[in-house]
Amino acid sequence: MSNILAIAQKELKSYFVSPIAYALLAIYALISGWFSLIAIANFIEMSMQGQGPADLNGYVIAPIVSNAAVLSLFLIPMITMRLFAEEKRTGTIELLLTSPVTDMEIILGKWLAAMGMYGAIMGIKLLCLSFVFMFGNPDWRPLATAYLGMFLQGGALLSIGMFISNTTKNQIVAGATTFGMCLLFWTFDWATTFKADGWAKVLAYLSLTAHFSSFTRGVIDTKDAIYFISVIVLGIFLTARSLESLRWRA
Amino acid sequence: MIKVEGVTKRYARFTAVDNVSFEVGKGQIVGFLGPNGAGKTTTMRILTCFLPPSEGKASVAGFDVLEQPMEVKRRIGYLPETPPLYPDMEVGEYLDFVGKLKGLRGNDLAKRISETSDKVNIGDVRNKLIAKLSKGYRQRVGIAQALLHNPDVLILDEPTSGLDPKQILETRDLIKGLAGDHTIILSTHILPEVESTCERVVIISKGKLVATDTVDNLTNRMRGSENVGVEVESVEGTLDTKAVQRRLEQVSGVSKVVLREEKNNRANFEVESLQGRSIRADLARAVVEGGFALTELKAAGMSLEDVFLQLTSADQPESDKSEKGESA
Numbered sequence: 382m383s384n385i386l387a388i389a390q391k392e393l394k395s396y397f398v399s400p401i402a403y404a405l406l407a408i409y410a411l412i413s414g415w416f417s418l419i420a421i422a423n424f425i426e427m428s429m430q431g432q433g434p435a436d437l438n439g440y441v442i443a444p445i446v447s448n449a450a451v452l453s454l455f456l457i458p459m460i461t462m463r464l465f466a467e468e469k470r471t472g473t474i475e476l477l478l479t480s481p482v483t484d485m486e487i488i489l490g491k492w493l494a495a496m497g498m499y500g501a502i503m504g505i506k507l508l509c510l511s512f513v514f515m516f517g518n519p520d521w522r523p524l525a526t527a528y529l530g531m532f533l534q535g536g537a538l539l540s541i542g543m544f545i546s547n548t549t550k551n552q553i554v555a556g557a558t559t560f561g562m563c564l565l566f567w568t569f570d571w572a573t574t575f576k577a578d579g580w581a582k583v584l585a586y587l588s589l590t591a592h593f594s595s596f597t598r599g600v601i602d603t604k605d606a607i608y609f610i611s612v613i614v615l616g617i618f619l620t621a622r623s624l625e626s627l628r629w630r631a
Numbered sequence: 632m633i634k635v636e637g638v639t640k641r642y643a644r645f646t647a648v649d650n651v652s653f654e655v656g657k658g659q660i661v662g663f664l665g666p667n668g669a670g671k672t673t674t675m676r677i678l679t680c681f682l683p684p685s686e687g688k689a690s691v692a693g694f695d696v697l698e699q700p701m702e703v704k705r706r707i708g709y710l711p712e713t714p715p716l717y718p719d720m721e722v723g724e725y726l727d728f729v730g731k732l733k734g735l736r737g738n739d740l741a742k743r744i745s746e747t748s749d750k751v752n753i754g755d756v757r758n759k760l761i762a763k764l765s766k767g768y769r770q771r772v773g774i775a776q777a778l779l780h781n782p783d784v785l786i787l788d789e790p791t792s793g794l795d796p797k798q799i800l801e802t803r804d805l806i807k808g809l810a811g812d813h814t815i816i817l818s819t820h821i822l823p824e825v826e827s828t829c830e831r832v833v834i835i836s837k838g839k840l841v842a843t844d845t846v847d848n849l850t851n852r853m854r855g856s857e858n859v860g861v862e863v864e865s866v867e868g869t870l871d872t873k874a875v876q877r878r879l880e881q882v883s884g885v886s887k888v889v890l891r892e893e894k895n896n897r898a899n900f901e902v903e904s905l906q907g908r909s910i911r912a913d914l915a916r917a918v919v920e921g922g923f924a925l926t927e928l929k930a931a932g933m934s935l936e937d938v939f940l941q942l943t944s945a946d947q948p949e950s951d952k953s954e955k956g957e958s959a
Binding site: 474475479 | 680683715729
């Protein structure tokens with residue numbers, strides 16, 4: 382366990398000593414602020430037209446949260462692309478693999494650090510949302526489940542991204558591939574627009590959107606949680622296999 | 632301490648290491664010698680559990696690299712060809728991280744970091760970013776990394792490559808100083824390095840083991856006869872080279888005398904002895920008693936370089952059949 386933490390700590394630190402963390406945080410804060418502004422403007426508009434204030438959760442929090450989920454598709458490749466690709470390029474992977482730590486400790490350490498970075502970015506979003514709580518009285522529970530959903534979805538995509546980063550020495554290749562995969566997973570349910578059964582149903586089940594939406598409505602559906610957890614486990618498993626293959630391929 | 636038995640490493644298209652066996656005793660420094668691409672790095676990677684062997688067994692301190700890799704890794708310090716450094720870390724931070732990877736914690740870790748920093752002389756750069764260090768310092772941080780957990784075995788892949796002459800000497804002294812406490816394997820393609828630091832040599836070429844012995848034995852074994860360079864000057868008047876040559880040939884134990892150079896009443900001869908005969912003292916006496924001035928007498932002994940070239944070129948016809956080119 383302490384090996385995992387040592388690796389996670391080093392990895393998290395390396396986000397913050399390089400400009401990566403600050404660039405991601407700053408850009409995310411800007412976009413997040415812009416989205417919140419739009420959502421609140423929209424809410425004010427609706428309140429003016431209707432009788433009394435509109436539903437704060439429905440018009441402000443829900444759109445902010447679903448935008449955040451879409452934004453994370455862009456963030457995740459930037460968080461994961463260097464995880465292993467950089468170590469392979471500079472040769473530091475030799476240090477990790479010849480030290481008395483297990484492959485799984487390395488992988489979990491890196492994944493935790495990626496989660497930490499993702500969490501920091503999601504934290505910025507809370508800043509924007511805190512204004513809604515300061516001036517209004519929305520229900521916090523759908524927000525809590527939405528955050529749980531975002532962490533599960535983030536964890537799943539991060540573990541897939543980590544696996545992709547382990548298959549190449551090139552960060553750009555890792556980043557681009559991860560972005561493509563995130564987008565595909567996000568849009569798989571489009572298959573249902575022209576076909577309602579068979580493979581379209583399978584694809585739709587694999588889609589992130591379908592599993593994420595319940596969380597934004599304030600529902601914790603075990604089925605959806607299990608979906609995300611299985612993707613996390615799958616990504617970690619694939620990374621482990623790919624790290625192992627380094628030993629007999631390299 | 633280290634035992635390699637019939638280790639072979641095959642890739643899809645070629646064999647990097649072919650049936651190599653050798654042993655290294657506790658506290659020895661062994662030079663792993665071979666031309667670039669001979670399979671030195673691959674063998675070292677097998678010993679450090681980075682790569683599994685395709686065939687054969689390798690063990691460190693009695694632990695098999697395939698069956699008990701954790702035990703092996705705990706006992707090994709490894710410096711790969713390019714030191715595995717994180718450029719955006721400070722030296723102190725880096726050593727702290729490596730120490731934790733090696734299982735050191737708390738006071739132990741702090742103590743080992745300061746001891747190791749002193750040993751390799753990097754105390755003054757502890758708060759510097761690794762990216763800003765000179766090549767020599769980076770190499771030393773690399774060695775510190777390998778030494779940190781005080782491992783029984785040190786495996787150093789070309790520890791002096793890319794350093795300037797002064798740094799090379801410092802690094803060699805450092806490595807020599809580490810012997811005894813640690814068993815050391817260092818790879819190099821620079822021959823004087825092996826002569827000056829190692830007790831034993833393992834020579835491999837194109838993946839095959841060519842020779843393994845002590846440095847002295849190896850040069851002796853290859854030498855056989857003694858070669859002596861003799862320079863003679865006339866005491867007065869012109870030098871009669873023929874007379875000198877006759878005198879030299881008459882010395883007992885001499886098998887051949889060749890005139891190499893003749894200039895301004897000064898002549899250079901190369902004298903070869905019969906197998907196992909020492910002839911230098913007799914040569915000197917013969918020259919002086921003949922009424923000539925002896926200006927130089929040197930043993931042109933066989934250097935490790937000659938041994939190496941002989942061994943690796945003798946291997947040539949057979950190994951030409953195997954495929955060429957190594958990526959690592």
